[in-house]
Amino acid sequence: MNDCKTIAIQGCLASFHDMAVRKYFSNEEVHLLECVSFEKTCKELCMGNADLAMMAIENSITGSLLPNYALLQKYSMKVVGEEYLHIKQNLMVLPGQRISDIKQVRSHPIALLQCSEYLEAHSHWRAIETFDTAGSAREISDQKRYGVAAIAGTMAARTYGMEILAEEIENLKENSTRFLVLALEEKELGEADKASICFQLQSRPGSLAGVLDIFRQNFINLTKIQSVPIPGKPYQYIFHIDVEWAGNGALSNALQQLKRLTEKLDVFGRYKKGNKVINFDEEQAA
Numbered sequence: 001m002n003d004c005k006t007i008a009i010q011g012c013l014a015s016f017h018d019m020a021v022r023k024y025f026s027n028e029e030v031h032l033l034e035c036v037s038f039e040k041t042c043k044e045l046c047m048g049n050a051d052l053a054m055m056a057i058e059n060s061i062t063g064s065l066l067p068n069y070a071l072l073q074k075y076s077m078k079v080v081g082e083e084y085l086h087i088k089q090n091l092m093v094l095p096g097q098r099i100s101d102i103k104q105v106r107s108h109p110i111a112l113l114q115c116s117e118y119l120e121a122h123s124h125w126r127a128i129e130t131f132d133t134a135g136s137a138r139e140i141s142d143q144k145r146y147g148v149a150a151i152a153g154t155m156a157a158r159t160y161g162m163e164i165l166a167e168e169i170e171n172l173k174e175n176s177t178r179f180l181v182l183a184l185e186e187k188e189l190g191e192a193d194k195a196s197i198c199f200q201l202q203s204r205p206g207s208l209a210g211v212l213d214i215f216r217q218n219f220i221n222l223t224k225i226q227s228v229p230i231p232g233k234p235y236q237y238i239f240h241i242d243v244e245w246a247g248n249g250a251l252s253n254a255l256q257q258l259k260r261l262t263e264k265l266d267v268f269g270r271y272k273k274g275n276k277v278i279n280f281d282e283e284q285a286a
Contacts, residue, residue: 091164093162194285197241218253
């Protein structure tokens with residue numbers, strides 16, 4: 001019996017999504033399904049072409065990926081786990097080149113943003129947005145594009161035969177990304193201690209304060225709150241929150257109370273919280 005899981009990711013082999021998959025499923029055999037966009041990743045999961053999906057949801061430097069919150073709602077996916085990854089961005093080229101040879105830099109727009117200070121110091125370079133960090137390295141390697149650099153992780157350099165000219169060029173070294181493990185159905189986890197929830201408030205004064213007080217009363221820690229615009233309803237918002245708790249029944253009690261204060265309430269999933277990247281001096285396994 002083949003227990004190999006197919007995991008859909010945005011990006012390609014040796015991307016940060018790939019690294020997150022390898023870290024989360026370190027003791028399991030997995031097969032990557034490479035996708036050119038986050039939406040494609042969700043579609044592949046919903047069509048049954050993948051068992052699970054790994055999707056970035058927030059970065060410690062650039063913040064939340066708002067379109068990905070919208071995808072959670074659109075495709076009704078369930079969160080069954082999370083992974084945190086220390087992100088180290090590197091400038092890489094085909095072997096034998098120097099910094100002075102570079103005329104163009106290619107990478108995912110988030111990676112370019114994370115390295116904006118380094119790029120500003122080389123303002124004569126043309127920055128080109130691509131669909132993936134590792135995909136940029138693969139393209140340069142396959143097409144033998146001299147004078148063009150990629151910004152990607154060290155795993156991409158090893159995989160595609162690139163030479164790193166500058167290491168860790170991100171603006172802040174304390175740079176980590178949180179990834180969600182997604183499935184079509186919620187997984188029953190007796191040891192779950194974190195949940196991702198979405199709700200729309202009733203239009204009356206104090207609604208949000210009332211919701212927050214419910215969590216306080218039930219000793220539930222609110223670790224994330226993100227408002228996302230509702231399409232077709234200008235200046236109206238859905239709230240996405242992450243909560244953590246200790247003790248049986250705390251979340252169930254809170255959800256029952258929340259139903260009286262919200263227009264719409266969805267639980268995207270209950271799961272085991274991941275280990276946040278705290279010591280950035282420690283190398284993260286690729």
